[in-house]
Amino acid sequence: MTLRLSEEQTAKLRATAEREGVSMQTAALNAIDDYVERRTQRRDEIIEQIFTEDAKLFDRLADA
Secondary structure, three states: OOOOOOHHHHHHHHHHHHHHOOOHHHHHHHHHHHHHHHHHHHHHHHHHHHHHHOHHHHHHHHHO
């Protein structure tokens, strides 16, 4: 896989990597992992909220 970054993105990634004392690749992989984890967690929270708020509706649908 090839990831093409703008000059600005490359500079930000380099600065982050230097600040954290890791390689640019490690910083990028950490950012991807964090992004995916946040999205997954948010999705799970939304699903839980829907099931909680609409529990009675789901119960009625299950009995239908």
